[in-house]
Amino acid sequence: MKILLASSIDPAAIKVLESHHDVVRAFNAPEEQLIDLVRDREAVVFRSGVKISAAVLDAAPNLELLVRAGSGLDNIDIEHARSRGVQIVRVPGSSAQPVAELTFGLLLSLVRKVALADRLLREGHWPKAQLGGPLLAGKTLGIVGAGRIGSRVGEMGVAWGMRAIGCVDRVTPEVAGGLAGRGIVLADFDTVVAEADFLCLHLPLDERTHHIVDARVLSRMKDGSFLVNVARGGVLDEKALYTELTEGDRVLGAALDVHESEGEGVVSPLAALPNVVLTPHIGAMAWDSQRLIGERVVELLGAHERGCLDDLL
Ligand code: MLT
Numbered sequence: 001m002k003i004l005l006a007s008s009i010d011p012a013a014i015k016v017l018e019s020h021h022d023v024v025r026a027f028n029a030p031e032e033q034l035i036d037l038v039r040d041r042e043a044v045v046f047r048s049g050v051k052i053s054a055a056v057l058d059a060a061p062n063l064e065l066l067v068r069a070g071s072g073l074d075n076i077d078i079e080h081a082r083s084r085g086v087q088i089v090r091v092p093g094s095s096a097q098p099v100a101e102l103t104f105g106l107l108l109s110l111v112r113k114v115a116l117a118d119r120l121l122r123e124g125h126w127p128k129a130q131l132g133g134p135l136l137a138g139k140t141l142g143i144v145g146a147g148r149i150g151s152r153v154g155e156m157g158v159a160w161g162m163r164a165i166g167c168v169d170r171v172t173p174e175v176a177g178g179l180a181g182r183g184i185v186l187a188d189f190d191t192v193v194a195e196a197d198f199l200c201l202h203l204p205l206d207e208r209t210h211h212i213v214d215a216r217v218l219s220r221m222k223d224g225s226f227l228v229n230v231a232r233g234g235v236l237d238e239k240a241l242y243t244e245l246t247e248g249d250r251v252l253g254a255a256l257d258v259h260e261s262e263g264e265g266v267v268s269p270l271a272a273l274p275n276v277v278l279t280p281h282i283g284a285m286a287w288d289s290q291r292l293i294g295e296r297v298v299e300l301l302g303a304h305e306r307g308c309l310d311d312l313l
Contacts, residue, residue, distance in 0.1 A: 058084075
């Protein structure tokens with residue numbers, strides 16, 4: 001198959017793809033370059049950071065398959081792809097554990113000031129008195145979007161002695177039963193926001209969730225609470241967060257792995273604040289998970305070529 005590899009994936013998977021297919025590599029290429037490179041391609045493999053716009057799709061008359069090497073679909077013009085008969089496949093499950101683990105990494109880094117302590121120590125300071133913070137155990141972990149990733153976070157929080165409450169978009173008896181079985185209390189969005197000591201965002205980005213956490217929501221967070229966003233930058237109004245952290249008195253700090261603007265050279269105004277921890281969208285970057293995602297990408301492309309992709313889905 002003629003494949004455009006538009007993002008870097010696991011090196012072993014790249015090797016297999018390059019030995020079986022005609023692969024053009026262009027990692028995180030801007031739209032104009034994608035338009036140019038996609039012309040004769042039958043499949044595109046990509047992650048976040050690559051926008052599959054209508055213009056990219058229109059430039060690819062032979063395109064049959066979009067392989068999202070991860071879970072989020074917010075960087076694809078889905079309707080346009082469907083209207084052109086391009087199939088979209090993704091690898092959703094493999095990101096749940098690494099993103100859930102990073103959520104706790106960020107939470108601890110934020111509340112126990114690990115990143116700040118590291119910076120200060122490197123500068124020769126020993127400010128133990130400034131580096132206290134709350135325990136997680138005994139506190140309420142609020143999960144906005146208690147789906148595959150969020151419910152794993154809740155389950156891990158419960159194991160750490162936290163009370164986990166979460167909201168979901170559509171409550172079915174199966175979803176409610178699954179959450180209850182993991183010790184997560186189902187609540188509505190406003191209750192989760194109001195009761196959480198640590199509010200974690202795990203919901204997909206679409207028209208309905210864009211800036212779902214805005215100034216109004218931030219003003220309703222619990223006094224002395226913390227916020228973690230490992231979902232998508234667009235679900236959080238970062239300007240409103242900056243105002244809350246600099247002028248408000250409710251939110252004590254925030255950790256963000258995802259950002260409204262991402263990529264090389266972008267520095268968020270939030271980076272100037274000591275009570276903010278920032279990472280460059282590394283939620284899914286656990287080696288083990290990337291290996292599994294790479295294997296699945298190879299499998300999906302092979303199945304498509306053999307005409308039996310639907311058997312795998
Ligand atoms: C995902 O949606 O799977 C993650 O954001 C990882 C990524 O593609 O960069």
